[in-house]
Amino acid sequence: MQHSTILPERVMAKAAGAMRHLAHRMRSERPGHVVRGAKALIAALLAWGVAAAWSPGGSPYLAVATALLMVNASTVYQSVTKAAQNVVAKLAGLVLALATAWLFGVTAGSVAVIAVVAVLGGPRRRTDDRLQIASTAVIALAATATAPVGSLVVPVLQTLTGAVAGIAVNALVLPPLYVDESEAAVREVAHSIGALLRDMGDGLAERNLTAKAHTWLHRARTLEKRLTHAEERLRQADESLRWNTRCVAHARRKDVTYGEAFRILRGATLQVRGIARTLADNAHDRHADHHLGQQFLDRYAETLGLAGAAVQEFVEPGAATGSSGASRDRLRGAIDGVLVWHDTMTQLIGRGSLTKPGAWYVYGSLMTDVERLLADLDYADAR
Structure with missing residues (x-):
């Protein structure tokens, strides 16, 4: 009897949510x-x-x-x-x-x-x-x-x-512009990448690598669909600015099509897919001496969390205008921490004192991917 009442409540809740979403969409599209x-x-x-x-x-x-x-x-x-x-x-x-x-x-x-x-x-x-x-x-x-x-x-x-x-x-008469749509699409990509990085960090911290590794890899592969959608929106935004009389009155909008941010996020997607693929392969590697040490995973989980926050803040208005010093400090802190950690891991491998020496190539792959990800964000933020 309890299940028979819970199921209709869930169905009604989903239906109500769908109706609210439809009503919001109609209100937002009505002026257009x-x-x-x-x-x-x-x-x-x-x-x-x-x-x-x-x-x-x-x-x-x-x-x-x-x-x-x-x-x-x-x-x-x-x-x-x-x-x-x-x-x-x-x-x-x-x-x-x-x-x-x-x-x-x-x-x-x-x-x-x-x-x-x-x-x-x-x-x-x-x-x-x-x-x-x-x-x-x-x-x-x-x-x-x-x-x-x-x-x-x-x-x-x-x-x-x-x-x-x-x-x-x-x-x-109000020529069409699609700058807002391109911004929303790029932000959606950034938020998806950041959420995946944070979920991987939380999963590693909770010792759930084996259970969730393939789920992370699947989510990383589906990021390509969001990239394709965002790329189409950017192309439409760029085209809408050509011969557009509204750009005469708002000349600054010519520089706000988020193309540079999209290129950085495309590179970040490649790094995230590499991280997810390496974790999935390692989680199901039959050689026990190839598995990653828990001390490394705990530290890497922290780094992924910082990287996820940096990606999500990368496309926020405060980060774009340079007014958000806190996000800049967090990004620099994540980069400095990874660089110090990289030196430490290199010394351990050189001395042969690594807890899991058979997994040295896995350490290197994961470190390289996260370093490149943070370096791209740092380069874009500096520009």
């Missing part, structure tokens, strides 16, 4: 949806107002559709490049349709020529552009049978008008 909706409305009205006067029947639907496509591009740079590709593809399709109609007439042979040119022409990586050229050419070819050739220019002009309207609105 409102801005995008307002920009789309402005771009559509602008394109309609400009193109309606000279469009057949006063219905510039193609201009409005193109404006909506360009204004919803994720960055100003993408809206410009997509607009250029769209207009060039329609112009190429129109020229192809007129050429085939002039040479072969409006026949099945013209459609076959358009298909062959679309498949064989241009580089393979531009498949979408070639398909757009082919579809535009086929539509224009069909239109030549019932409409004057001059009227085929109208769709291209509507596309150009909609593209200009969409780009203008996207560039002038």
